[in-house]
Amino acid sequence: xxxxxxxxxxxxxxxxxxxxxxxxxxxxxxxxxxxxxxxxxxxxxxxxxxxxxxxxxxxxxxxxxxxxxxxxxxxxxxxxxxxxxxxxxxxxxxxxxxxxxxxxxxxxxxxxxxxxxxxxxxxxxxxxxxxxxxxxxxxxxxxxxxxxxxxxxxxxxxxxxxxxxxxxxxxxxxxxxxx
Numbered sequence: 506x507x508x509x510x511x512x513x514x515x516x517x518x519x520x521x522x523x524x525x526x527x528x529x530x531x532x533x534x535x536x537x538x539x540x541x542x543x544x545x546x547x548x549x550x551x552x553x554x555x556x557x558x559x560x561x562x563x564x565x566x567x568x569x570x571x572x573x574x575x576x577x578x579x580x581x582x583x584x585x586x587x588x589x590x591x592x593x594x595x596x597x598x599x600x601x602x603x604x605x606x607x608x609x610x611x612x613x614x615x616x617x618x619x620x621x622x623x624x625x626x627x628x629x630x631x632x633x634x635x636x637x638x639x640x641x642x643x644x645x646x647x648x649x650x651x652x653x654x655x656x657x658x659x660x661x662x663x664x665x666x667x668x669x670x671x672x673x674x675x676x677x678x679x680x681x682x683x684x
Contacts, residue, residue: 528666
């Protein structure tokens, strides 16, 4: 992990385990600006992103895509520059030879809040359709909590020991995102 702004080839960077022995993401990434590549268990590139706080972004990706976050490659920079980071992202994707799913067809799954409404049963959909505004909010919160439990279970199975808290306000809209 160095801090120059030249674009290192992706293949030149070391793989870092997504989760350390403590069951968490490397604390050194907290408040660091840079670019990162996320790989699945087989070290196939899944997503290339950049952030003003790599740690926070990696935590979000882990919650949204726990089955695809096993390995990382990270390059930090000292001065924030969207242009430099965008160039690095383009170079890494080009070097990969194919656009990773998280930067194309599955981008929303990597970058947007989790939509718990997609987990609604047919009964819940009917209930929602006929409910008052307050009943709809209660139902969305219930569904969001159910999806949250499933995610927490997946993370526990992955060995995640970090504190994961979702924004309670978003649950009223049927969305899950970290606080």
